[in-house]
Amino acid sequence: MKYISIIFIFILFTGITYPQSLSISGKVTDSRLNPLPNVNIIISETGRGAATNVEGNFIIENLLPGEYDLEFSFIGYESQTIKVVLKDKSEKINVVLKELPVETEQVIISASKYEQRISELPVSAEVIGAEIISQKNFNNLEDALRYVPGINMTDDQISIRGSSGYSRGAGSRVLLAIDGLPFYTGDTGETIWEVIPVHVLERVEIIKGAASSLYGSTAIGGVVNLITSKIPEDQIIYLKSYIGAYDKPSYDEWDWSGEYRIFNGQTLTYANTFSDIGITASFSRLEDLGYRQNNFSKRYIGFLKSDIKFSQSSSLTLLANLFTKKSGNFVYWRNSRNALVPPEGDLGQVVNADRHMTGAIFNQVLSDNHLLKLKASYYYTAWDDGAVPLNKSTTDLFRGEIQLNSVLSNSLILVSGVEASGAEVNSTLFGNPGSVSFGAYASADYKFNFPLIASLGIRYDYNKLDTLNGSNAFSPKLGMNYKFSDKLIFRTSVGTGFRAPTPAEAFTSTTASGITVKPNPKLKSETNLTIEGALNYKPINFLTLDLAAFNNEYYDFIEAGVDPSDGMIMFDNLVRARIQGFEFQTQFDLKEINTSLNLSYTYLWARDIEKKRALKYRPRHTFYSSLNYTLSNFSAGADFRYWSRVEEIDEELINLGLVPDGNLRVEVFVLDLRAGCKFNFGNIPLNIFLNANNVLNYNYVELIGNLAPIRNYSLSIELGI
Amino acid sequence: MPLCAFSVLLCVTILLSGCDKGIAPKSGEAGFSGIITFIGQWPDSVTRTHLVIFKDPLNSSADFSLQNLRYVSNEIPFGTTTYNFSSKDSSVIPGTGLFEPGEYAYVAVAQQTTENVSLIRADWFVVGVYYKNNDTTKPGTLVIPENTFVENINIICDFNNPPPQPPGGK
Numbered sequence: 001m002k003y004i005s006i007i008f009i010f011i012l013f014t015g016i017t018y019p020q021s022l023s024i025s026g027k028v029t030d031s032r033l034n035p036l037p038n039v040n041i042i043i044s045e046t047g048r049g050a051a052t053n054v055e056g057n058f059i060i061e062n063l064l065p066g067e068y069d070l071e072f073s074f075i076g077y078e079s080q081t082i083k084v085v086l087k088d089k090s091e092k093i094n095v096v097l098k099e100l101p102v103e104t105e106q107v108i109i110s111a112s113k114y115e116q117r118i119s120e121l122p123v124s125a126e127v128i129g130a131e132i133i134s135q136k137n138f139n140n141l142e143d144a145l146r147y148v149p150g151i152n153m154t155d156d157q158i159s160i161r162g163s164s165g166y167s168r169g170a171g172s173r174v175l176l177a178i179d180g181l182p183f184y185t186g187d188t189g190e191t192i193w194e195v196i197p198v199h200v201l202e203r204v205e206i207i208k209g210a211a212s213s214l215y216g217s218t219a220i221g222g223v224v225n226l227i228t229s230k231i232p233e234d235q236i237i238y239l240k241s242y243i244g245a246y247d248k249p250s251y252d253e254w255d256w257s258g259e260y261r262i263f264n265g266q267t268l269t270y271a272n273t274f275s276d277i278g279i280t281a282s283f284s285r286l287e288d289l290g291y292r293q294n295n296f297s298k299r300y301i302g303f304l305k306s307d308i309k310f311s312q313s314s315s316l317t318l319l320a321n322l323f324t325k326k327s328g329n330f331v332y333w334r335n336s337r338n339a340l341v342p343p344e345g346d347l348g349q350v351v352n353a354d355r356h357m358t359g360a361i362f363n364q365v366l367s368d369n370h371l372l373k374l375k376a377s378y379y380y381t382a383w384d385d386g387a388v389p390l391n392k393s394t395t396d397l398f399r400g401e402i403q404l405n406s407v408l409s410n411s412l413i414l415v416s417g418v419e420a421s422g423a424e425v426n427s428t429l430f431g432n433p434g435s436v437s438f439g440a441y442a443s444a445d446y447k448f449n450f451p452l453i454a455s456l457g458i459r460y461d462y463n464k465l466d467t468l469n470g471s472n473a474f475s476p477k478l479g480m481n482y483k484f485s486d487k488l489i490f491r492t493s494v495g496t497g498f499r500a501p502t503p504a505e506a507f508t509s510t511t512a513s514g515i516t517v518k519p520n521p522k523l524k525s526e527t528n529l530t531i532e533g534a535l536n537y538k539p540i541n542f543l544t545l546d547l548a549a550f551n552n553e554y555y556d557f558i559e560a561g562v563d564p565s566d567g568m569i570m571f572d573n574l575v576r577a578r579i580q581g582f583e584f585q586t587q588f589d590l591k592e593i594n595t596s597l598n599l600s601y602t603y604l605w606a607r608d609i610e611k612k613r614a615l616k617y618r619p620r621h622t623f624y625s626s627l628n629y630t631l632s633n634f635s636a637g638a639d640f641r642y643w644s645r646v647e648e649i650d651e652e653l654i655n656l657g658l659v660p661d662g663n664l665r666v667e668v669f670v671l672d673l674r675a676g677c678k679f680n681f682g683n684i685p686l687n688i689f690l691n692a693n694n695v696l697n698y699n700y701v702e703l704i705g706n707l708a709p710i711r712n713y714s715l716s717i718e719l720g721i
Numbered sequence: 722m723p724l725c726a727f728s729v730l731l732c733v734t735i736l737l738s739g740c741d742k743g744i745a746p747k748s749g750e751a752g753f754s755g756i757i758t759f760i761g762q763w764p765d766s767v768t769r770t771h772l773v774i775f776k777d778p779l780n781s782s783a784d785f786s787l788q789n790l791r792y793v794s795n796e797i798p799f800g801t802t803t804y805n806f807s808s809k810d811s812s813v814i815p816g817t818g819l820f821e822p823g824e825y826a827y828v829a830v831a832q833q834t835t836e837n838v839s840l841i842r843a844d845w846f847v848v849g850v851y852y853k854n855n856d857t858t859k860p861g862t863l864v865i866p867e868n869t870f871v872e873n874i875n876i877i878c879d880f881n882n883p884p885p886q887p888p889g890g891k
Contacts, residue, residue: 251745251746253746253868335747335870335871336745336747337746337748339744343873344853345854658873664747697742698743699742699744701744707744
C-alpha cells in the first residue's frame with residue numbers, strides 16, 4: 001500500500017508538473033527576414049496568447065500536450081495559422097509573415113520629394129517591391145525594370161513611355177537616384193544599373209513623364225528612385241547565394257562553347273544599430289560566364305549605409321557604393337550564323353570599370369513644420385575597353401543640394417531647394433571637358449476641401465559644358481489629383497522638361513571599324529512638353545483599373561546621325577519628335593484563392609515628325625502580365641512580356657556593314673516561371689526560389705546584333721540570422 | 722477568372738510563339754565583303770586596280786605568286802572613291818565565285834601601270850592594306866570560318882600616304 005501510494009504520488013506529481021513545463025516559442029520575421037515586434041499570437045483553442053518582443057521572439061508557456069492552432073496577426077501583414085503538436089517536449093517555430101501591399105496603401109517619396117500616398121499623385125508612378133526582387137532572383141535592376149508597365153529596356157538603356165532609343169550609353173532621359181541622390185555618370189551621363197546592390201533596396205519608385213521641374217536635366221523622361229531598406233534595431237546577418245545556367249541555344253551552329261554556361265553570386269549583409277548609430281554593410285560577388293562568347297562578367301559590389309542620430313531633430317545618413325568589374329566586350333554579333341559570337345577582332349577585349357559613389361544626407365528638423373535636408377555626393381567612374389587603341393575615361397562628379405520641406409498649413413506643403421554640381425572628365429574619347437550646373441526649384445501641393453490636390457512647381461537650371469554655350473531652362477509643371485469617389489480618381493499633369501548634352505554627346509572623337517565619330521561644339525539642350533491625363537477606377541474590391549493617356553512633344557531632340565558634309569557621325573539636335581500613347585493596367589487581387597494577376601498594355605506612337613517616320617527602338621505595342629499564387633509559405637508565378645517588332649533601328653550601321661544581319665528583328669514573346677518556399681532551417685528562416693526565364697527559348701533582340709538571354713534556370717537561397 | 726484569363730493568354734502565347742523560335746540563323750556560304758575607300762588623287766599612270774588576297778605572308782618577292790594568290794577581284798574602275806566588294810561577285814580568281822574558308826595573311830589593293838597584265842612583283846604597287854582592329858603596324862589576317870560570311874573587310878587607300886610595300890617592289 002505504501003508503494004502504491006508512492007507510485008500514485010509520483011504519477012500525480014509528474015502528471016501535473018511535466019506538462020506544465022511545455023512551451024511554444026519562436027521568432028517572427030517579415031519576408032526579408034527582418035524581425036517583427038508586437039505580432040499577436042493567439043492559440044485558437046484556448047484564447048491564450050503572447051506578443052513578439054523587439055527581436056521578434058515570443059514564448060507561450062505552461063502548455064499541456066496536445067494540438068494547438070497558433071494564429072499570427074499583425075497590421076499590414078497577412079495573418080497565418082500554424083498547427084503545432086506538443087508531445088513530450090517544447091517546440092520552437094519560426095514564422096515568416098507576408099506583407100499586404102494592397103491593404104497598406106503604397107507611399108512614395110519621389111514625386112514631390114516628400115512622402116505621399118500613390119493614390120494622391122498627379123502623375124503616373126510604379127513601385128517595385130523588395131519581395132519581387134527576391135522572388136525573381138533579380139541581380140541587376142535592369143532585369144526588374146523590364147516588367148514595369150510603360151518601360152522598355154533596349155539592352156541596358158531605359159525608356160519610359162518611349163523617351164529613349166539607343167545611344168550606346170551616351171546620355172539618358174531618365175534620372176536614377178538612390179535615396180534621392182542622383183546616380184549617373186559624369187562623362188556619358190548614363191545609368192549603370194549593374195552597380196546597384198538590389199538586395200539592400202526596400203523599393204524602387206518610378207515616376208513616368210518629365211520631372212525636370214523638381215530634378216532638372218536628365219529627368220526629362222522620368223525618374224527611377226531607389227529607396228534603401230531601413231536599418232533594423234537589432235542585428236541581422238543576411239546571406240544570399242544563387243547559381244544558374246543557360247540552356248543550350250536553339251540552333252547547333254550557335255552552340256559555340258558546347259557547354260552549359262553558369263552564372264552565380266553570393267551576398268553577405270550585416271545590419272545592426274548600436275545606440276544612435278545604425279549600420280548596413282554588404283558585399284556581393286556576381287559572376288556570369290555568359291551565354292555569348294567574350295561576354296563574361298565578374299562584378300564586386302560593396303555597400304555601406306549608416307544612420308547617425310545626433311538628437312531627436314537631427315540625423316545624418318551616409319551612403320557608399322563601391323563597384324568594380326571585369327567583363328568581356330561584346331558589342332555586336334559576328335552574324336546571324338554566329339549570333340552568340342562577336343567579330344573576331346573583338347575576341348579577347350576586356351572592359352575594366354570602377355565606379356564608386358559616396359553620399360551624405362543631413363536631416364535637421366527646424367520646427368514642427370520645417371525640415372531641412374542637406375545632400376552631398378561624389379561619384380567617381382573609371383573604365384577602359386581593352387580596344388586597340390585603348391579607350392578609357394575617368395570622371396569626378398560632385399553634387400550638392402539644400403532642400404527645405406515646409407508644411408505651411410494643413411493644406412499646403414512647399415518643397416524648395418537649390419542644387420549645384422561640377423564634373424571633370426579625363427578621357428581618350430571625350431577629351432578633358434569640365435562642366436558645372438546650378439538649379440533652384442520650388443514645388444507646392446495644395447489640398448482643397450473637396451478632394452482635389454493641386455501641385456504647382458517650377459525649376460530654373462543653368463548648365464555650362466566646357467566650350468559649349470551655357471544654357472538656361474525654366475521647367476514649370478502643374479498637376480491635379482481629384483478623388484471623385486472612393487472608387488474613382490482622376491489625375492492630370494502638364495509640364496516641361498529639359499536635358500543638357502553630356503560630354504559624351506558633345507565631345508566624342510574616335511574612329512573604329514571605319515566609322516569616325518566627331519565632336520559637335522554647337523550641341524544644344526533638348527526640351528519637351530509633356531501632358532498626361534489618367535483615371536484610376538476600382539469597381540470591385542478585387543479589381544483595379546488604371547488608364548493613362550499621354551503626349552510628349554520633344555524639341556531639339558539629341559540623336560546621333562551622319563553629317564552629310566563629311567560622312568562622319570556626330571550627335572546633333574536632329575529631331576522634332578512627338579510621342580503619344582496610352583497605358584491600360586488591370587490588377588486582380590483574389591485573396592480567396594491566394595492569387596493576383598496584373599495585366600498592362602501600352603500603345604506608343606513615337607514619330608520624328610519632320611522626317612515622318614518612327615523613332616528608333618520604340619515598340620508600338622507592349623503587353624506585360626504577371627500571375628502570382630501564394631499559399632502559406634509557398635509561392636509561384638508566371639510573367640509574360642510581349643513587344644511588337646520595332647519599326648526603326650540603326651540602319652546606318654547595317655548599311656556600313658558594321659552589324660552583319662543587323663536587320664534581323666522580331667516581335668518579342670518572353671515567358672518566365674518561378675516558384676519559391678519559405679521555411680526554417682533549424683532555427684534560421686530560409687527562403688528558396690527557383691526561376692526559369694525565357695522558358696520558350698525564344699530568340700529575339702532588343703538591340704540589333706545582340707541576341708537577348710536564351711533560356712536559363714536559377715536557384716537562389718536566402719537566409720537571415 | 723484571372724487564372725482562366727492567364728491560361729488563355731498562355732495558350733495564345735505558346736501558339737503564337739511556340740512554333741516559332743524567333744530569330745534564326747541565315748543560311749549562307751563562306752565568304753567576305755567590304756568597302757574600299759580611296760583618298761586623294763588617282764595617279765594618271767594607273768592602268769588597273771584589283772583587290773588581291775594571298776594565303777601566306779609576302780615575305781619575299783617569290784611569295785607574290787599564283788600558288789599563293791587566292792583571290793583577285795574584278796577590276797576596280799579608275800577614279801572610284803568607294804568600292805563595295807564581295808566574294809559573291811564575279812572575280813578573276815577564283816573563277817567559280819566560291820571562296821574557301823580559312824586564314825589569309827595578306828589582303829591588299831594593288832595597282833599596275835604597265836600596259837599589259839603582269840604577274841611580276843615589281844610591276845605592282847600596293848595602295849591599301851587590310852588592317853585588323855585598327856592595328857596599322859602589320860597587315861591583318863583575314864579569317865573566314867566555315868559557313869561564315871565575314872563582312873566589314875574595309876580598306877582605306879590613301880594615295881598621299883601609301884602603306885609599306887611588300888618585298889620585291891620597285
